[in-house]
Amino acid sequence: MAKKKKKVPGLNSSSTADISFILLIFFLITTSMDTDMGLARRLPRPPEENQEDQIMDIKARNILYVRMNAAGELWIQDEAEGGGTVDISALKTKVLRNRVKAFVKNEQNSSKLPEKHVKNIDLLGQCFVTDKHVVSVQTDRGTPYDTYFQVQNELVAAYNELRNELSKQKFGREYQYLKDEEKAAIRAYYPQNISEAEPKKYGGS
Amino acid sequence: MFKKKTKREMPEMNTSSLPDLIFTILFFFMMVTTMREVTLKVKFTVPQGTELEKLEKKSVVSYIYVGPPTDQLRAQMGSGTRIQLNDRYAEPREVMDFVAAERQGMTNQAEQIMSIKADQHTQMGIITDIKEVLRKSWALRLNYSATHRN
Numbered sequence A: 001m002a003k004k005k006k007k008v009p010g011l012n013s014s015s016t017a018d019i020s021f022i023l024l025i026f027f028l029i030t031t032s033m034d035t036d037m038g039l040a041r042r043l044p045r046p047p048e049e050n051q052e053d054q055i056m057d058i059k060a061r062n063i064l065y066v067r068m069n070a071a072g073e074l075w076i077q078d079e080a081e082g083g084g085t086v087d088i089s090a091l092k093t094k095v096l097r098n099r100v101k102a103f104v105k106n107e108q109n110s111s112k113l114p115e116k117h118v119k120n121i122d123l124l125g126q127c128f129v130t131d132k133h134v135v136s137v138q139t140d141r142g143t144p145y146d147t148y149f150q151v152q153n154e155l156v157a158a159y160n161e162l163r164n165e166l167s168k169q170k171f172g173r174e175y176q177y178l179k180d181e182e183k184a185a186i187r188a189y190y191p192q193n194i195s196e197a198e199p200k201k202y203g204g205s
Numbered sequence B: 001m002f003k004k005k006t007k008r009e010m011p012e013m014n015t016s017s018l019p020d021l022i023f024t025i026l027f028f029f030m031m032v033t034t035m036r037e038v039t040l041k042v043k044f045t046v047p048q049g050t051e052l053e054k055l056e057k058k059s060v061v062s063y064i065y066v067g068p069p070t071d072q073l074r075a076q077m078g079s080g081t082r083i084q085l086n087d088r089y090a091e092p093r094e095v096m097d098f099v100a101a102e103r104q105g106m107t108n109q110a111e112q113i114m115s116i117k118a119d120q121h122t123q124m125g126i127i128t129d130i131k132e133v134l135r136k137s138w139a140l141r142l143n144y145s146a147t148h149r150n
Helices: A016-030 A088-093 A095-105 A145-171 A180-189 B018-032 B092-104 B124-136
Strands: A037-042 A063-068 A074-078 A082-086 A117-121 A125-129 A134-139 B061-067 B082-085 B088-090 B113-118 B141-145
Touching (some): A016 B018, A063 A095, A063 A145, A074 A088, A088 A095, A088 A145, A095 A134, A117 A180, A125 A180, A134 A145, A145 B124, B061 B092, B061 B124, B088 B092, B092 B124
Parallel strands (some): B061 B113, B113 B141
Antiparallel strands (some): A037 B141, A063 A074, A074 A082, A117 A125, B061 B082
């Protein structure tokens, strides 16, 4: 009888599973799954040395003041409705949001709300826009961060709603689904002019 | 020749594909998660908002943590609000160096985003200081970290 060919024994791979389990557990521990979300804002450019004392005059009708004090209370003021305190809990009822929307929109072309200019925007043609308006946000050093954040959130929400309305009206879609050049047109119509410094100093950059 | 087998053995389950299976899970986790870069020395609960955007490009994001020291460190550091950059506590003016150092490793430096992870109860004074420094160091894209609220 001829000898059978000797078989090479297979490599014992039963521990590979254990090794990969250890790797898996290592990655589970060292990594975090949470997707980071946040409110995106853009800071104004730093003031240049020689421009320090330049005073930009902004007409009173173009400014909406939102002030926050150390107790977390809000003071909203513009020329149309004057000033008044609003409690922070009132933000849920969209008081600030609607005020900002009415301010930026100036539907009736009121002389107490921001002035309108004719502006030629690509894709939209000639528009009456309130691009000179400024929302001036002022905080105290003692204002809670949460208050500030909620106010910022409301301001961004107001602009987002305005842009959505316009984009639905003009393009039939929500702002986020627009093409880049269409977005740019909408942004030119409703620019976000939120100033966090004294408007007297830095203007609406 | 035709002897009956005494005992019939149960065939073992084939586990040769188990490592592949686990490797697949491993790769999945490597894809969807990010490395935790720092050990937190401050504790914070970020505020809740509705108009949030996702931070898509992790490579251009640097984090600034603001809040009171964690419970273990409170004995030494007190309970005042602190800023954490990388693995240590810092003063607001040190943010400028931090921005520059972070910027150096980036390929598209103009897209640098600073993400502020601050506790809800922080007072605005310290945030304003940080913002002022960020502005001076031309890190103008900012992101106030938050969680979603309905």
